[in-house]
Amino acid sequence: MDWHISPVARKSYLSNREFEKDERVSSALVKTEDGELQRVDVAFVERDQVELPGEEICRWTQVFKPKPDDGKEEAEALKLTADNLFISLFEGEEEATLSEENSELKHFLALMLERRRVLRVKARNRKYTRYVHRPSKREFLVPQVALEPQFFFENEEKLSFIIEGGDLDSGGDDDASEEAPEKKDESAD
Numbered sequence: 001m002d003w004h005i006s007p008v009a010r011k012s013y014l015s016n017r018e019f020e021k022d023e024r025v026s027s028a029l030v031k032t033e034d035g036e037l038q039r040v041d042v043a044f045v046e047r048d049q050v051e052l053p054g055e056e057i058c059r060w061t062q063v064f065k066p067k068p069d070d071g072k073e074e075a076e077a078l079k080l081t082a083d084n085l086f087i088s089l090f091e092g093e094e095e096a097t098l099s100e101e102n103s104e105l106k107h108f109l110a111l112m113l114e115r116r117r118v119l120r121v122k123a124r125n126r127k128y129t130r131y132v133h134r135p136s137k138r139e140f141l142v143p144q145v146a147l148e149p150q151f152f153f154e155n156e157e158k159l160s161f162i163i164e165g166g167d168l169d170s171g172g173d174d175d176a177s178e179e180a181p182e183k184k185d186e187s188a189d
Contacts, residue, residue, distance in 0.1 A: 021065065023044070107144070
């Protein structure tokens with residue numbers, strides 16, 4: 001499933017002021033009451049003043065780089081998949097200034113995309129895993145964090161949009177996989 005969401009805005013959601021080149025922008029992914037995903041971009045100094053139009057799923061900070069107005073990139077960014085969400089969490093970050101913000105979500109998405117063979121491990125140490133994004137050949141340094149069950153319990157609702165989208169589906173038939181253990185139990189009796 002693809003989630004439709006706008007790319008980084010050119011204006012602040014709160015003040016409607018246009019962002020300047022190299023200005024820090026705070027972005028949030030929000031799940032509205034209608035179950036839609038919405039991206040909210042505000043100037044970094046406004047981040048504590050904005051009232052989000054729903055439940056915050058994640059938040060990140062980036063440096064605003066104006067994009068050319070050819071429309072190609074915007075059309076691609078309209079489809080927010082787990083892949084695009086992962087990439088957008090790293091927008092504006094450089095290796096020298098890596099943010100620990102959303103480290104659990106970054107790690108979770110990286111593992112999910114590694115399983116789907118979208119990301120490939122290039123190097124791993126105690127603190128970070130360096131992944132190569134196969135389609136774009138970009139490299140991402142993802143913090144190594146322990147994904148405790150508590151993370152999933154606390155964020156179950158926030159993560160449900162990923163699971164509902166079928167991104168965790170192994171491609172098999174759900175009915176067949178549910179029946180197999182029952183048949184096994186019946187034959188064991």
